[in-house]
Amino acid sequence: MNIQKELNKLKREKIDVLSRSSNLGIILSPTIRSSIYLNVFRGLGLKFEKFIYFKSSNKQKFEINKKIIINKFKNINKNVFEQIKNEKNLSVINTDKDFSKKFKNLINKSNTDYFIYSGLPGQILPTELLSDKKRILHCHPGKLPNYRGSTTIYYSILNKKKIYFTCIILDQKIDNGKVFYEQEVDIKQNINIDFIFDPFYRAFTIAKGIKYLENFQKKKNNRKDDFEYFVIHPILRLLATKQKNIE
Numbered sequence: 001m002n003i004q005k006e007l008n009k010l011k012r013e014k015i016d017v018l019s020r021s022s023n024l025g026i027i028l029s030p031t032i033r034s035s036i037y038l039n040v041f042r043g044l045g046l047k048f049e050k051f052i053y054f055k056s057s058n059k060q061k062f063e064i065n066k067k068i069i070i071n072k073f074k075n076i077n078k079n080v081f082e083q084i085k086n087e088k089n090l091s092v093i094n095t096d097k098d099f100s101k102k103f104k105n106l107i108n109k110s111n112t113d114y115f116i117y118s119g120l121p122g123q124i125l126p127t128e129l130l131s132d133k134k135r136i137l138h139c140h141p142g143k144l145p146n147y148r149g150s151t152t153i154y155y156s157i158l159n160k161k162k163i164y165f166t167c168i169i170l171d172q173k174i175d176n177g178k179v180f181y182e183q184e185v186d187i188k189q190n191i192n193i194d195f196i197f198d199p200f201y202r203a204f205t206i207a208k209g210i211k212y213l214e215n216f217q218k219k220k221n222n223r224k225d226d227f228e229y230f231v232i233h234p235i236l237r238l239l240a241t242k243q244k245n246i247e
Contacts, residue, residue: 181212
């Protein structure tokens, strides 16, 4: 996976003025995904009016294959908070107590309308905030509405031999928000899916999709309530990775 090549390609493409304006924020947490998001977006020159950091006592492990990460991304292996602690527009929320109330108050007082989301795994946001007034942008590793739920990359490989990433505006139902961008991505061989391929391509897809936000209402996610994917069984995961010689 040539990360620098992907970044250079994105730099050559036009990134909507929204991404460089004072109307974009980011929600981060102590995860490898947040670190990759932060480094990719900074590498592209995106500016954030607001940083929100979810602090938790359950620290996430930074499991990453350092041989894959190029020199441009030395900071990825650093603690996320250490990378943003000097930002003047930073707010820290402890998710262990009164999270919903704190987050709601913070978002309502903010002048920022768009937030890129990279919260804690399984973190539930207050439903009253998931509306068009405060648009929280999320990238799902699957083609929606067909692949809702968890570990959908592996199910997609098994069923279609393809991988999709879909950008949505979060709403009150899981993986159900309005779609503003999606892309099919070639499966990369000899790469860790969970900690390298998935978070990097989520970040790339969001960066590409930002310029389509104004027209996102034209696309509807016609939810299918009869099926949702759950965490894949280790044997099925192995079968999927063997198909394409990936980790």
